[in-house]
Amino acid sequence: MSVGTYTFRYSTLHTQFIIDMSKHMNLTLKVWRQKNQNSEGKFVTIQANNIADDMSFLEMLDVVNEDLTRKGEDPIYFDHDCREGICGMCSLVINGRPHGPNERTTTCQLHMRSFHDGQTIVIEPWRAAAFPVLKDLAVDRSAFDRIQQAGGYINVNTGGVPDANAIPIPKRIADEAFESATCIGCGACVAACKNASAMLFVSAKVSQFALLPQGQTERYERAQAMVDQMDKEGFGNCTNTGACEAECPVGIKLTNIARLNREYFTAKIFRQEDVHA
Amino acid sequence: MLDSKVPAGPLAEKWSNHKFNLKLVNPANKRKFTIIVVGTGLAGASAAASLAELGYNVKTFCYQDSPRRAHSIAAQGGINAAKNYQNDGDSIFRLFYDTIKGGDYRAREANVYRLAENSVKIIDQCVAQGVPFAREYGGLLDNRSFGGAQVSRTFYARGQTGQQLLLGAYSALNRQIKKGKVKSYTRHEMLDLVVIDGHAKGIITRDLVTGKIEAHEGHAVLLCTGGYGNVFFLSTNAMGCNVTAAWRAHKRGAFFANPCYTQIHPTCIPVTGDHQSKLTLMSESLRNDGRVWVPKTKELAEKLRKGELGPNDIKEEDRDYFLERKYPSFGNLVPRDVASRNAKEVVDEGRGVGKTGFAVFLDFADAIKRMGEETVRAKYGNLFDMYQKITDENPYEVPMRIYPAVHYTMGGLWVDYNLMTTIPGLYCLGEANFSDHGANRLGASALMQGLSDGYFVIPYTVGDYLAGLGSFAPVDKNHPAFEETRKNDRR
Numbered sequence: 163m164s165v166g167t168y169t170f171r172y173s174t175l176h177t178q179f180i181i182d183m184s185k186h187m188n189l190t191l192k193v194w195r196q197k198n199q200n201s202e203g204k205f206v207t208i209q210a211n212n213i214a215d216d217m218s219f220l221e222m223l224d225v226v227n228e229d230l231t232r233k234g235e236d237p238i239y240f241d242h243d244c245r246e247g248i249c250g251m252c253s254l255v256i257n258g259r260p261h262g263p264n265e266r267t268t269t270c271q272l273h274m275r276s277f278h279d280g281q282t283i284v285i286e287p288w289r290a291a292a293f294p295v296l297k298d299l300a301v302d303r304s305a306f307d308r309i310q311q312a313g314g315y316i317n318v319n320t321g322g323v324p325d326a327n328a329i330p331i332p333k334r335i336a337d338e339a340f341e342s343a344t345c346i347g348c349g350a351c352v353a354a355c356k357n358a359s360a361m362l363f364v365s366a367k368v369s370q371f372a373l374l375p376q377g378q379t380e381r382y383e384r385a386q387a388m389v390d391q392m393d394k395e396g397f398g399n400c401t402n403t404g405a406c407e408a409e410c411p412v413g414i415k416l417t418n419i420a421r422l423n424r425e426y427f428t429a430k431i432f433r434q435e436d437v438h439a
Numbered sequence: 440m441l442d443s444k445v446p447a448g449p450l451a452e453k454w455s456n457h458k459f460n461l462k463l464v465n466p467a468n469k470r471k472f473t474i475i476v477v478g479t480g481l482a483g484a485s486a487a488a489s490l491a492e493l494g495y496n497v498k499t500f501c502y503q504d505s506p507r508r509a510h511s512i513a514a515q516g517g518i519n520a521a522k523n524y525q526n527d528g529d530s531i532f533r534l535f536y537d538t539i540k541g542g543d544y545r546a547r548e549a550n551v552y553r554l555a556e557n558s559v560k561i562i563d564q565c566v567a568q569g570v571p572f573a574r575e576y577g578g579l580l581d582n583r584s585f586g587g588a589q590v591s592r593t594f595y596a597r598g599q600t601g602q603q604l605l606l607g608a609y610s611a612l613n614r615q616i617k618k619g620k621v622k623s624y625t626r627h628e629m630l631d632l633v634v635i636d637g638h639a640k641g642i643i644t645r646d647l648v649t650g651k652i653e654a655h656e657g658h659a660v661l662l663c664t665g666g667y668g669n670v671f672f673l674s675t676n677a678m679g680c681n682v683t684a685a686w687r688a689h690k691r692g693a694f695f696a697n698p699c700y701t702q703i704h705p706t707c708i709p710v711t712g713d714h715q716s717k718l719t720l721m722s723e724s725l726r727n728d729g730r731v732w733v734p735k736t737k738e739l740a741e742k743l744r745k746g747e748l749g750p751n752d753i754k755e756e757d758r759d760y761f762l763e764r765k766y767p768s769f770g771n772l773v774p775r776d777v778a779s780r781n782a783k784e785v786v787d788e789g790r791g792v793g794k795t796g797f798a799v800f801l802d803f804a805d806a807i808k809r810m811g812e813e814t815v816r817a818k819y820g821n822l823f824d825m826y827q828k829i830t831d832e833n834p835y836e837v838p839m840r841i842y843p844a845v846h847y848t849m850g851g852l853w854v855d856y857n858l859m860t861t862i863p864g865l866y867c868l869g870e871a872n873f874s875d876h877g878a879n880r881l882g883a884s885a886l887m888q889g890l891s892d893g894y895f896v897i898p899y900t901v902g903d904y905l906a907g908l909g910s911f912a913p914v915d916k917n918h919p920a921f922e923e924t925r926k927n928d929r930r
Contacts, residue, residue, distance in 0.1 A: 172752070216711040220716065243510070246675075250507070251503055251508050271828055300504075315569075316569050318567045320564060320894045322563070322567075326563045326566040326580055333576050336571055340597065343596075343603060344602070349664055
């Protein structure tokens with residue numbers, strides 16, 4: 163590592179020199195390249211040189227892409243948007259781990275100081291039958307949308323609702339519902355799971371509404387509908403390995419899956435009328 | 440001449456009277472109309488869901504892979520509403536007054552009053568959807584206070600209010616997609632607006648997966664596409680927020696108002712180098728306990744930049760707490776614009792710190808001494824963690840470095856009271872329009888405006904336009920304007 167090297171670069175958009183005193187490193191990337199959904203993909207080795215340690219992982223890819231573009235090659239396609247760790251658009255399996263080596267960190271918030279000079283980094287898309295690769299590192303996660311469309315809502319029209327304070331909700335319950343509701347829908351849980359199960363994702367939404375009084379009327383229909391859609395999309399089942407919880411960038415807990423199972427079994431065993439009685 | 444169409448009569452009655460005077464579309468006829476909604480953030484998702492509930496056919500477009508990822512999701516602080524749950528003297532008029540005053544009296548009063556009126560309904564709506572707002576031990580909703588207001592009227596869901604509100608609107612949208620009333624187009628970017636006989640009748644899009652350029656027709660087009668913060672080199676906006684939709688509408692004749700009204704947020708994490716793709720905002724609540732300073736002399740600043748000295752080596756008498764010095768009564772809690780301007784001023788004088796020199800210190804040493812590290816951790820722990828993740832510096836030990844960044848645009852496409860732009864049939868909602876925040880937006884008001892426009896304004900006003908069309912006929916897909924506009928985009 164070239165510690166303390168001063169590199170002077172002139173930025174055309176700033177009006178002054180930016181003195182870059184970051185530590186720099188050279189990396190070997192093994193990147194999954196795939197032209198489109200129908201073509202075969204393969205790993206391609208790309209050299210990433212002079213990478214500053216204070217770059218984010220995606221900024222490192224930006225720099226590599228600028229290089230590729232200059233050489234007339236196709237830039238590496240990857241999904242990203244907010245780059246603040248909240249939109250859930252970024253993905254990437256980095257050295258075998260969804261969102262890379264750091265706990266509770268999305269790829270966009272992962273910085274290059276977590277890597278070292280000379281390291282080889284393997285970058286893959288989420289791998290799951292229900293998440294087909296669209297191009298390079300981007301996958302189609304519309305299955306998640308369809309699961310939400312199957313029942314991830316409370317049937318309420320705009321207007322004509324009671325006052326917000328009409329139903330008091332114990333703080334403990336509201337906080338727990340919030341914890342479940344923080345899922346960013348990135349799909350790391352599926353990528354981490356050897357069964358490519360979407361149970362953590364589905365259970366987070368089911369839990370949020372199962373906990374809240376507003377969600378009670380459709381509680382069991384919701385669990386059934388969302389699980390049915392999940393199965394239809396081709397996600398695997400849960401075998402309690404806990405990889406999803408370990409890799410979830412926002413810390414969605416495995417207890418959500420336990421609650422989903424309870425909701426689903428209750429819905430299956432009892433008739434709806436009995437459940438509501 | 441621009442006609443704002445603001446109805447006559449006293450402020451408090453304008454919206455009620457206007458709603459009564461708007462033309463209605465019979466429920467059986469609503470299904471004969473198609474409405475295009477571009478953008479699926481708070482404004483877009485809430486509008487699309489509400490219009491579909493009424494019976495209109497809706498097509499939504501977003502460039503992300505799912506409607507849930509729109510940048511409204513990144514809003515942290517909260518959403519204002521004049522509920523007066525705290526019994527502290529809040530009212531619709533007070534929220535209206537604070538918003539107008541905060542915007543330097545440059546917002547349209549009638550719109551802002553309507554916004555304040557709608558604010559109370561938004562909270563009801565979101566709670567009914569299952570949005571998990573923060574609650575007190577008694578089970579009722581909690582409020583916090585925010586800049587520019589002396590009452591506690593901000594509802595919040597920890598530091599992720601935008602996310603929770605957007606997921607609420609997304610769930611309402613999903614319900615309508617399931618019912619077949621909304622057709623959702625993801626990974627689609629709007630390239631142009633199709634105008635026929637002066638009226639907006641469709642859009643041209645690019646499918647970002649296949650590259651295919653397509654035309655979509657509709658009886659009205661709603662732009663809910665956010666602000667233009669990314670015209671600046673760096674901003675806190677998402678990478679894909681590139682203002683194409685609003686710009687193309689402007690090129691097609693929609694007027695653009697107040698582009699200079701850009702909000703610069705004082706507490707962002709500074710730039711590290713020219714590889715930087717975007718900036719990250721930290722809640723300005725940090726200024727409640729942090730003290731802003733730079734060295735008194737350029738020489739000391741230079742040594743700090745070179746790393747010859749650390750911030751803790753600078754003696755107390757060599758530090759310039761410039762906000763406390765210049766604004767003794769407000770101190771570090773001066774309004775956003777004042778804090779931002781002063782930080783830039785000291786940096787321009789050559790007294791900026793950090794490797795690049797584009798930063799000032801935000802120091803918590805005194806707060807830690809006064810309250811103890813544990814209390815500071817309880818109050819700001821998540822922000823400190825985020826800062827450390829990005830900068831690799833421990834803010835409990837060395838002062839944070841902050842610098843102002845563009846994060847919201849008050850200006851936008853000009854709209855009348857019905858949220859219609861100067862192109863008939865083209866509406867503009869949320870941050871993309873210009874009407875509700877004047878020269879400066881108050882904290883926790885952006886979410887309020889997006890949802891007010893989408894849930895409670897457009898469902899009424901769009902009907903007036905559609906009823907006035909005088910025909911239920913579908914838009915002619917084969918009209919030459921579609922092909923012409925599409926061809927123009929291939930250039």
